[in-house]
Structure formats: structure tokens, C-alpha cells
Amino acid sequence: MQIDTLFEDDDMIIVNKPSGLLVIPDRYDSTLPNLKRLVEANVGQPIWVVHRLDKDTSGVICFAKNDVVHRYLSILFQEREVNKFYAGLVNGKVIPEEGRIDSPIAEHTTVKGRMVVARRGKTAITDYKVVEQWPLYSLVQFQIHTGRTHQIRVHMQSIGHSLVCDELYGDGKPFFLSTIKRKFRLSEKDEQEKPLLSRIALHSYRLEFKKEDGTEIRVDAPIPRDISACIKQLNKWCVNI
Numbered sequence: 001m002q003i004d005t006l007f008e009d010d011d012m013i014i015v016n017k018p019s020g021l022l023v024i025p026d027r028y029d030s031t032l033p034n035l036k037r038l039v040e041a042n043v044g045q046p047i048w049v050v051h052r053l054d055k056d057t058s059g060v061i062c063f064a065k066n067d068v069v070h071r072y073l074s075i076l077f078q079e080r081e082v083n084k085f086y087a088g089l090v091n092g093k094v095i096p097e098e099g100r101i102d103s104p105i106a107e108h109t110t111v112k113g114r115m116v117v118a119r120r121g122k123t124a125i126t127d128y129k130v131v132e133q134w135p136l137y138s139l140v141q142f143q144i145h146t147g148r149t150h151q152i153r154v155h156m157q158s159i160g161h162s163l164v165c166d167e168l169y170g171d172g173k174p175f176f177l178s179t180i181k182r183k184f185r186l187s188e189k190d191e192q193e194k195p196l197l198s199r200i201a202l203h204s205y206r207l208e209f210k211k212e213d214g215t216e217i218r219v220d221a222p223i224p225r226d227i228s229a230c231i232k233q234l235n236k237w238c239v240n241i
Contacts, residue, residue, distance in 0.1 A: 001033070003042045006219045011069040012050075012062055013043060014207065016221040019058040019199045024049055039063055051077050051147060059086070059204030060221045072212050077147060083208035086142040086152060087131070087223060089201035089230060090161040091170060094138045097130035101155040105148040114168060115150045117158045124148040126155045132231070134238035136180065137164065139231060152202060164201040164230075174198040175230050181237045196229045203227060 004016035015035070017023070022034040040047055047063040048070035064070035076082050106121030108114040125145040132139040138161065142152050153169045156162055162170030174195030178184040186193055208218045223231070 001038055003039055004221075005042075006060065006221060007217065008043075010065065011211065012064050012073070013039060013047065014060060014062045014217075014219045015039060017053055017058055017061045017204075019056050019224065019226070022055050023052045023061065035061070036063070050074060053204055054150065054153075054200065054202070056200040057086075057202045057204060058221075058224050060207045060219050061204065062207060062219075069212075073209075076209055080145055081209060083206070084144050084147075084204065085206035085208075086144065087203050087205050087227070088140050088142060088152060088156070089164045089175075089197075089227060090138050090140055090156055091164060092136065092138065092161050093133050094128070094130050094140060094159075094161050097133070099128060101126045101128065101159065103155060103158060105151060105154050115148070115154045117154060122146075122148060124151050124155065126152060128156075132235075134180075134234045136238070137230075137234060153200070165197055166200050175201070177233055177237075180234060196233060197226045199226070201227055201230070 005013060006016055007014040017035055022032060024036050025034050026032045036047060036049060047065060048067065050062050050064055050070065050073045053059065053061055062073065064073055102125050103117040104119060104121035105115050105124040106118040108116050123146055127143045129141045130138050131141050144151055153163050153166055157169040164175055166172060175197035176193055176195050178193055203223055205223065206220050210216055
């Protein structure tokens with residue numbers, strides 16, 4: 001698989017992660033494709049994982065090229081000195097259109113792999129701002145100040161606006177054009193409608209931080225085609241709802 005490199009120097013490589021790809025090897029099946037292995041194959045050397053994205057989340061992710069840089073970047077992330085921005089398509093109209101969710105997150109007591117807002121949890125802070133809104137959906141920009149597992153997904157569910165296509169924290173339903181286009185008709189060559197989007201509608205679009213020598217790094221990844229297709233159709237047809 002060809003890797004979309006956004007930035008690279010002697011210290012690090014920052015790439016645009018595709019949706020559906022694990023960042024690190026699966027603990028139960030090491031043969032599954034993963035981004036770390038693919039990047040190593042492309043750069044021809046070992047790399048160190050600095051942070052992670054969920055399997056279905058796309059976008060900007062950084063890897064260190066040596067242990068010294070790995071330690072430095074890891075401290076930056078731990079000390080919240082990295083600006084992390086995401087874009088996501090959520091269900092419903094978000095009101096208020098801008099705000100901060102400051103709710104601790106913990107592991108679910110009985111459901112493995114699921115997180116919940118709970119007093120016993122670790123501090124989790126998410127700023128959000130609506131970019132565009134339609135009757136059934138909202139495009140939202142997020143800045144996360146902590147790095148809890150599933151943070152944006154959990155926080156948005158907690159205020160009643162789960163991410164589109166999120167099976168764990170929402171209804172998991174794919175995004176179909178027929179949902180927003182009243183007079184939708186299936187083409188003669190298709191037996192059933194194909195979804196415009198069938199993965200979690202979340203994308204890491206920007207990462208900002210300073211290298212140890214003071215060099216400012218700001219890397220952007222454009223909104224991927226599947227999410228862009230949904231936005232385009234929402235702008236075209238949502239007025240008819």
C-alpha cells in the first residue's frame with residue numbers, strides 16, 4: 001500500500017492514515033496489515049509509535065525515527081503541548097454550536113473495549129465547534145486537550161450527538177443518500193443502494209507542535225473523499241427535508 005507522507009525529516013515521519021487500518025499489530029493476529037509496518041517498509045528503517053488513532057479514524061499521525069525523538073514527542077503528548085484537531089460528522093443539530101466537554105472517561109465496567117463518562121475516570125477535555133449544520137447532521141471541528149481512548153466518540157455520545165456510523169457509541173447505520181434525498185431511486189444496474197459512508201465519520205485533520213530545536217511543525221490532512229461525499233450531498237439535498 002502506498003503511504004501518503006505529509007512531512008518527513010531525519011527525526012520523524014508524519015503520514016495521512018487511511019481508514020480501516022490498525023496503527024500497530026493486532027495482539028491476537030499479528031498477520032493483519034498495520035500502519036507501523038507499512039511505514040517502516042516505505043522508509044526502510046524501524047519507527048517508534050508516538051500516538052494512535054482508532055482503526056476507522058483517518059488522518060494525521062506521527063512516528064519517530066529514533067528513540068531520542070520518541071521520548072521527546074511522547075513527553076509533548078503527555079504534557080498536552082501538542083495541538084490535535086479533528087473533523088467529524090455527527091447525528092443531529094448540535095446546540096449550543098460551540099463549547100467544551102470536560103467529563104472524565106473510564107473503561108466500561110462490563111463491556112470490554114467500551115469507554116464511558118464516569119466520575120472515577122481520567123480527565124478528558126474536548127472543545128467543539130459546529131462548522132456546518134443540516135436538519136439531521138452536523139459537521140463539527142474538535143480540539144482534544146487529552147488523549148483518552150475513544151475520547152471524541154464518548155464525549156459526543158454523552159451530549160446526545162454520536163458520530164455517524166459509530167457502532168459502539170451510536171446506531172452504527174451507514175450513511176445512505178436515500179436518507180436525505182426524498183425522491184431517491186436506485187439505478188437499474190444496482191440491486192441495492194451502496195452507502196456513501198460506512199465507517200466512523202472522524203478524521204484527524206491537523207497536528208501542531210514544536211520540535212526540540214524550536215522548529216514549529218504544522219501538518220494538515222484534507223478531509224477524505226468518503227466524508228467529503230456526504231458533505232457534498234448534504235449541501236445539495238438537505239434543504240428538501
